Amino acid sequence: MLRTLGKLTIRNKGMRHYQTLQSLIKSSPYTENLKTDPKVPTPGQVTEKLSKIPRQLGENGGFFTYTYPTERKSYRFLSASKRALEDLNLDPINEPKSKYFQDIVSGKEVVKDDKIHPFAMAYAGFQFGNFAGQLGDGRVINLFQVNGKDNKEWELQLKGAGKTPYSRFADGNAVLRSSIREFIISEYLNSIGIPTTRALAITALPESKAQRSIVEICSIVCRMSPCWIRIGHFDYCRMIGDRDLLFQLCDYLNNKVLRNEYSKELNDFLENDENLKEFGELTNYDKLFLDIIIKNSKSVSYWHAYGFLNGVLNTDNTSVLGLAIDFGPFAIMDKFDPNYTSNSEDHELRYSFKNTPSAIWFNMIKLAESMAEILGAGPELINDENFKKYGYPNDEAIENAGKRVNKLIKIAGDIFEKIFIEDYLRLICNRLGIKPRENDNAEILTILFETLQITKLEYNKFFTILQEIKLRDDTNFDYDLAASKFLTDDLKLEGKEEEREKIIKELKSFLAVFKLRVEDEMLTDEERFNRCVNYNPKFIPKNWILQEVIDYTDDKLRNNASDEEISLYINKIMKMSENPFDKSKWGNELKELENKWISDVDDSKLMLQCSCSS
Numbered sequence: 001m002l003r004t005l006g007k008l009t010i011r012n013k014g015m016r017h018y019q020t021l022q023s024l025i026k027s028s029p030y031t032e033n034l035k036t037d038p039k040v041p042t043p044g045q046v047t048e049k050l051s052k053i054p055r056q057l058g059e060n061g062g063f064f065t066y067t068y069p070t071e072r073k074s075y076r077f078l079s080a081s082k083r084a085l086e087d088l089n090l091d092p093i094n095e096p097k098s099k100y101f102q103d104i105v106s107g108k109e110v111v112k113d114d115k116i117h118p119f120a121m122a123y124a125g126f127q128f129g130n131f132a133g134q135l136g137d138g139r140v141i142n143l144f145q146v147n148g149k150d151n152k153e154w155e156l157q158l159k160g161a162g163k164t165p166y167s168r169f170a171d172g173n174a175v176l177r178s179s180i181r182e183f184i185i186s187e188y189l190n191s192i193g194i195p196t197t198r199a200l201a202i203t204a205l206p207e208s209k210a211q212r213s214i215v216e217i218c219s220i221v222c223r224m225s226p227c228w229i230r231i232g233h234f235d236y237c238r239m240i241g242d243r244d245l246l247f248q249l250c251d252y253l254n255n256k257v258l259r260n261e262y263s264k265e266l267n268d269f270l271e272n273d274e275n276l277k278e279f280g281e282l283t284n285y286d287k288l289f290l291d292i293i294i295k296n297s298k299s300v301s302y303w304h305a306y307g308f309l310n311g312v313l314n315t316d317n318t319s320v321l322g323l324a325i326d327f328g329p330f331a332i333m334d335k336f337d338p339n340y341t342s343n344s345e346d347h348e349l350r351y352s353f354k355n356t357p358s359a360i361w362f363n364m365i366k367l368a369e370s371m372a373e374i375l376g377a378g379p380e381l382i383n384d385e386n387f388k389k390y391g392y393p394n395d396e397a398i399e400n401a402g403k404r405v406n407k408l409i410k411i412a413g414d415i416f417e418k419i420f421i422e423d424y425l426r427l428i429c430n431r432l433g434i435k436p437r438e439n440d441n442a443e444i445l446t447i448l449f450e451t452l453q454i455t456k457l458e459y460n461k462f463f464t465i466l467q468e469i470k471l472r473d474d475t476n477f478d479y480d481l482a483a484s485k486f487l488t489d490d491l492k493l494e495g496k497e498e499e500r501e502k503i504i505k506e507l508k509s510f511l512a513v514f515k516l517r518v519e520d521e522m523l524t525d526e527e528r529f530n531r532c533v534n535y536n537p538k539f540i541p542k543n544w545i546l547q548e549v550i551d552y553t554d555d556k557l558r559n560n561a562s563d564e565e566i567s568l569y570i571n572k573i574m575k576m577s578e579n580p581f582d583k584s585k586w587g588n589e590l591k592e593l594e595n596k597w598i599s600d601v602d603d604s605k606l607m608l609q610c611s612c613s614s
C-alpha cells in the first residue's frame, strides 16, 4: 500500500514534547545527491522487473535503485527499542503502539511522495579477502530520513523487506533468528557506548518462511543510522571505474554526512603530528580518508575492550563512520582467547579476536586503493577541471600521485596503530578503574591478559567482580579470600582442587600487581568503583541467551500466541540490554529467567560459534 505523507502532529506527555514518526519524515539526501540507477532514474519508472528482479547495474551504474518492500500476508509487531525511540524524540510508550508506526516499521505502509521513495543501495565488497563484485542491499530497503533529538539526522531502513536488484541469487528475506540477534545486539552495543548502527523495531512475518538449514519464520528489523555507507561503496566506484562517481561519493560524505567536521582526533593530529605537518597541505579528500581510518581504529579498540566480534568483517560490513554494522555470526567473547572466532565458517581465523585490527586495516587499504586517484592529486590538482574530467595529465603526474598516496597510507597506518593502542589501553584502564599511564599500562595489561588466558574465567565478568573487591579499605587484605570471589560454582566442586589452586595462584599474582598500582594512584576503593562501574556491564547478551529468546519467540509465533506473550522474552532482554549497568531497570517480570541469564553456566554454553546463514 503506497500512501502520501500526513500532517505534522505533536504529542505532549507531561513536560516533554514528543514528536510522532510521521511528523519527522524527510527525503533522504542519499537519493538527492547521488547518481541513480540509470534504468530507474525517477520513482515514476519503478517496475517490478527493474526494481525487484536481481540484475547487474553494469558500467553506467548508479548508487541506488528505487524499489519497494514486498507485501506480506501478515505481520506481527514484536518490539521497539526505547532508547532508539527516545533518540528520535518519539514517545517510548505510546508511539510503538500506534498503527502508523507499526505499519511503517514492518513495511506494510510505504511513504511516497514527489521527493520520497524507498530505494536499495548499490555497493560491492571484498569478502574474506577476495573481490566479490556487485553486492548492494539485497534484502534491505531504505525508507527516508528522520530528524531526531538534537536535530540529529537518521536514515531508516528495513532489513528483510524483500528482493531488490541487488539480491543476486538470494531470497530477499531475513529470518527471525538473525533479526532478533541484530535487534538486540545493536541496542546493546549502543548502551555500552560502542559506536553502532541502531535498531528501532522488529516485526515477525509469521506466514513468510525462508529455507536456511531448516525452514524458518521471516522477520523485518527497522534499522537506523546517520549513514549506511560502507567501504563497499568505494569498492563499487572502483569496480564501475567512473571518476565522477567517486568524486560524488566523497563529496557527499564530506559535505552532507560529515559536514566538513572531522573527528577531534584528526584535528589533534593535524595540529601536532610531525609526519602530517611535513606531508604538507591536505585536501578535504585526504581528510575524509584519514577520518574514516580514525573512526574505524577507535571502533576496533572498543570491540577489543569488550571482546565483541562481528564475525564477518568484509569491506561491505565496514562502515565509513566506524559503526558496527551487519550482525551475523557475532559474539561477545565469553573467555579471553585471542584465537577465538565467532564465525564457524572462518577456518583461517581471519576474523578472530587477534586478527580484528588487521582485518579492519586490510579494509582501510582497500579504501585507499579505491580513493587512490583522488588521494594522489593533492591541493594543486584536486580542483582542476581537466583533472576531474580526464585524470592525470602525464606519466610524471601519475608517478608523483603514486608517491603521495603511498606516503599518506604510511601516515594513516601510524595513526591507525597509535589510536588503536591508546584507546584500547584507555578503555581497559577505565574497566579496571585506574588512570591510564603512558609507560606502565603495557605491564598491567600483559599481566591482566595472561591471567585471563590461564584462568579461563569469564572475560567481562572478571571486571565486575574485580570492581567490588576492597583492596584498600581492608588493612589485612586476604589474597585467598579475594581470589576465591572469582571462582565459579563449578570450580568449587570436589575433584577440581588442582585446577582451583592453579587459578587462585594466578589471581593472587594479578591482585598483588593490581593492588600496588591502585595504592600508587592513591585510589580509594570507592573512587575506583565509581570510575569503572559504568564501563562494566552486568548483563551480556551471550549467544545461548539469544538462542533462548529466539526459540521462545519462534514457538509462540508458531502457536499464534497473544501479542503480550510473543514479545515477553524480547521485551525482557531489551530491558536488560538497554540498561546493562543498572539492574533496577530490568523490570519485575521473569525474575527467574533474569537470574539464569546472569548466572554462571557450564562451559558447553560458552564460546559458541554461529554460521553466516541469516
Ligand SMILES: Nc1ncnc2c1ncn2[C@@H]1O[C@H](COP(=O)(O)OP(=O)(O)OP(=O)(O)O)[C@@H](O)[C@H]1O
Residues within 6 Å of the ligand: 135, 136, 137, 138, 139, 140, 159, 166, 167, 168, 170, 171, 172, 173, 174, 316, 317, 325, 326, 327, 328, 614
Ligand atoms: N537472503 C538474502 N537475500 C538477498 N540478498 C542477501 C540475502 N542475504 C545476504 N544478501 C546479500 O548478500 C550480501 C552479503 O550479505 P550480508 O549478510 O553481509 O549482508 P546483510 O546482512 O544482508 O545486510 P547488511 O550488511 O545491510 O546488514 C549483501 O549484498 C546482502 O544484501
